Amino acid sequence: MNPQDSLESTRLDHSIVLKANHLKKYFDQGSRQIKAVDDVSLSIQSGEILGLVGESGSGKSTLGKLLIRLLESTSGEIQFRGKNFLSLSGQKLRNERRNIQMIFQDPYGSLDPRMTVAQLLSQPFEIHGLLSPKERKTRVQELLKQVGLDETALDRTPHEFSGGQRQRLCIARAIALNPELIICDEPVSSLDVSIQAQILNLLKDLQKSLNMSYLFISHDLSVIEFLCDRVAVMYLGKIVEVADRNQLFAHPKHPYTQALIAALPRFGEGKKQIKTTLSGEVPDPTNPPSGCAFHPRCSQKIAACTQNEPVLVQNGNHLVSCWLTNPKKEESKL
Ligand code: ADP
Ligand code: MG
Numbered sequence: 001m002n003p004q005d006s007l008e009s010t011r012l013d014h015s016i017v018l019k020a021n022h023l024k025k026y027f028d029q030g031s032r033q034i035k036a037v038d039d040v041s042l043s044i045q046s047g048e049i050l051g052l053v054g055e056s057g058s059g060k061s062t063l064g065k066l067l068i069r070l071l072e073s074t075s076g077e078i079q080f081r082g083k084n085f086l087s088l089s090g091q092k093l094r095n096e097r098r099n100i101q102m103i104f105q106d107p108y109g110s111l112d113p114r115m116t117v118a119q120l121l122s123q124p125f126e127i128h129g130l131l132s133p134k135e136r137k138t139r140v141q142e143l144l145k146q147v148g149l150d151e152t153a154l155d156r157t158p159h160e161f162s163g164g165q166r167q168r169l170c171i172a173r174a175i176a177l178n179p180e181l182i183i184c185d186e187p188v189s190s191l192d193v194s195i196q197a198q199i200l201n202l203l204k205d206l207q208k209s210l211n212m213s214y215l216f217i218s219h220d221l222s223v224i225e226f227l228c229d230r231v232a233v234m235y236l237g238k239i240v241e242v243a244d245r246n247q248l249f250a251h252p253k254h255p256y257t258q259a260l261i262a263a264l265p266r267f268g269e270g271k272k273q274i275k276t277t278l279s280g281e282v283p284d285p286t287n288p289p290s291g292c293a294f295h296p297r298c299s300q301k302i303a304a305c306t307q308n309e310p311v312l313v314q315n316g317n318h319l320v321s322c323w324l325t326n327p328k329k330e331e332s333k334l
Contacts, residue, residue, distance in 0.1 A: 016079075017181050017213045018067060018100075019043040023076035025062050032286035036062040037073070038237035041312075044181060049207060049214040051228030051245070053221055053260070057282050059237040060217045064183040067215065068102050069093070081180065098128060101174040105186040107166035111158040117144070117169060118154040124176040143172040148202060164195035168202065175206060185217045200227055221260055225249055233257045236285060236293040243318040253320045255298045292323065300324055 025037040036059045044050050052060050065071040067078060069085065078085040081099060088096055104110045111120060121140040125131045131139060144153055147168040158166055167187060174182050184203065188196040204227055207214055218224050224231055224245075231248045233241040233256060241254040252258045259278035280297040283289050289296050295305040304323040312321040320326055 015046050016043050017046050017081060018085075018215075019079040020067060021077040021079075023063070023066055023078070024074040025059075025066055025071060026074045029286050034285045035237045035288070036285070037066060040076075040234075040237075040239055042232055042239060042242070044213050044215055045230075046180070046213060047207075047211050048229045049204075049216050049227055051224035051231040052215060052217045052234060053219065053224045053231060054234035055282050056219055057236075057285065058234045060219075060234055061185050063234070064102065064185045064215060064217055068097075068100050068183050070102070094128070098177045099180045100183070101177070101179045101181075102183040102185065103167075103170050103174050103187045105189050107163060107170045107190070108158060110170050111166060111173075113158050116155050116157055117149075120158070120169065121172055121176060124173060128177065130177070139176070143176055146175065146206065147172045148198075162195075163191050164199060167191065167199050171199075171202065171206065175210060175212075178210065179212060181213045181215070183215045183217070186219070187216075188223065189218065189220070196223070203227065221264055233260070236283060236288055238293065238321065239312060239319075240294065240321045241318060242312070247317050251318075253315060253318050253325050254294075254322050255300050255324070256294050259297075292321075 020043070021041050023037055023040045024035070027034040027036055038059075040059075040063060042050070052063065054060055062071065066073045066076075069078075073086070076086075080096065083096065085096065115123075118140060121143055122136050125136045125139065140154070141151060144150060149165065149168055149172070153161075153165075153169075158169065161169065170187075187203065188199050191199060200223065203214070203216075206212070214227075216224065216227055228245050230242065230244050232239050233248075233254065235256050241248070241252070241257045243253075248257065249261060252261050256278075263278055278297065283293060283296065289306075291307045292298070292301075292305045292310050295301045298305065302323060308323070310321045310323050310326060312319045313326045315325050
C-alpha cells in the first residue's frame with residue numbers, strides 16, 4: 001500500500017480552503033493595548049500561495065498563529081475547509097489540525113534537539129495514531145526523499161544539520177500528514193542567501209506536487225514575488241492592499257505598497273523608479289496615528305487621511321484601503 005493513500009482520505013474539494021472574517025487580536029500592554037491584528041478578513045484558495053508582506057511588527061506572525069489557533073483570537077471567525085474552525089475543540093480540533101501546519105523562521109527552535117530524525121518524522125503519525133510501524137518507516141523515508149535528504153539522516157539529531165537542512169526537516173514534518181494548508185512564517189529569513197533559493201524552490205515544488213495552499217509570510221518582497229500567486233500587504237495590524245502578484249508588482253495602488261516596491265533594488269535605479277519612498281519608522285502600536293495609520297509616512301496624503309480610517313474596498317482588480325484611491329466608504333467583500 002502506498003502510505004500516501006491512507007493520508008488522502010480527509011482531503012475535501014473546496015475552492016476556498018480558509019476564510020477569515022474580521023479577525024482581531026489585541027494584546028494588553030500595561031494600561032495600553034496593541035492591536036496586533038485589527039479586523040483582518042482574507043481567504044486562501046485551494047492550491048494557491050497567498051503572500052503576506054509587511055515590515056516587522058505589522059502583525060504577520062500574530063495573524064499566522066491565529067489562523068492555526070496557536071493563539072486564540074480576541075474576536076472574529078475562521079472557516080477552515082468549510083467548518084467553523086474556532087468552534088472546534090478536543091479530538092475534533094486535533095483531527096482538523098492534520099490539515100493545517102506551520103513552518104517557522106527558526107528551524108532549530110521548532111525541532112526537539114533530543115530526538116533523532118526518525119523520531120521527529122514519525123511523531124506526527126504517532127500523535128494521530130496513523131499507519132503501522134512498518135508503514136511509518138516507509139513514509140519517513142519517503143518524506144526525507146521529498147525534502148532532498150537521505151536515509152543517513154535517520155539516526156542523527158537536529159544539531160548535526162546545517163540551517164538549511166534543518167528547515168528541510170521542518171518541511172518534512174509539516175507535509176507528513178498531507179495537509180491542505182501550510183502557514184510559512186518567514187521560513188527562509190534566517191538562512192544564508194545561497195540557501196534561501198534552494199528552500200524556496202523546494203517549497204514551490206512541494207506545493208505543486210502535493211497540491212497544497214500556503215500562506216507565505218515574509219518581510220521580503222523579492223521572496224514574495226518569486227513564490228506567491230496573490231499578495232496581501234499588511235500595515236500596523238491591517239491589510240491595506242490585496243492583488244494578484246503580477247498586478248501588485250506592476251501597478252501597486254496603496255502608497256505603502258508602492259514604497260515597498262520602490263525599495264526593491266531593481267526599481268531603485270533607471271526608468272522604472274516609482275517616486276514614492278518609505279521614510280520614518282513604523283508607528284508605536286500602542287498609540288497608532290489617527291485616520292489612516294500610514295499617513296505620517298505617506299508622501300501623497302490628503303486631509304481625509306489624517307481624520308478618517310479608510311476601509312479595504314475593491315478598486316479594479318485590487319482591494320485597497322486608501323483615501324486616494326477609494327474615496328467612497330463601503331465595506332469590502334472578500
Ligand atoms: P510581525 O510578524 O509582522 O513582525 P508580530 O505579529 O510579531 O509582527 O507583532 C505584531 C505586534 O504585536 C508587535 O507590535 C508586537 O510587539 C506585538 N506582539 C506580538 N506578540 C505579542 C505578545 N505575545 N504580547 C504582546 N505583544 C505582542
Ligand atoms: Mg513575524
